[in-house]
Amino acid sequence: WLRHSYFDTTHINGTGDTLSATIAAEIAKGQSVANAIRIAHDVTTAAISSEIAVGHQFGPINHWAAQSVN
Structure with a gap:
């Protein structure tokens, strides 16, 4: 349903937290569930x-990189 490139990295700590928090935040801002998931997927991938x-x-993901996504 949603696809992005694979990134060979050990910096993946926080991916699930980021994905779920972004979905919740986008729904709270009025986005549809489907669009909130798309945005969260893009933010997490960035x-x-x-x-x-x-x-x-095993380091964390770079949340600053996602600032320009949304």
């Missing part, structure tokens, strides 16, 4: 695709 050099072996 955060995964732009690594940030923090943490140890």
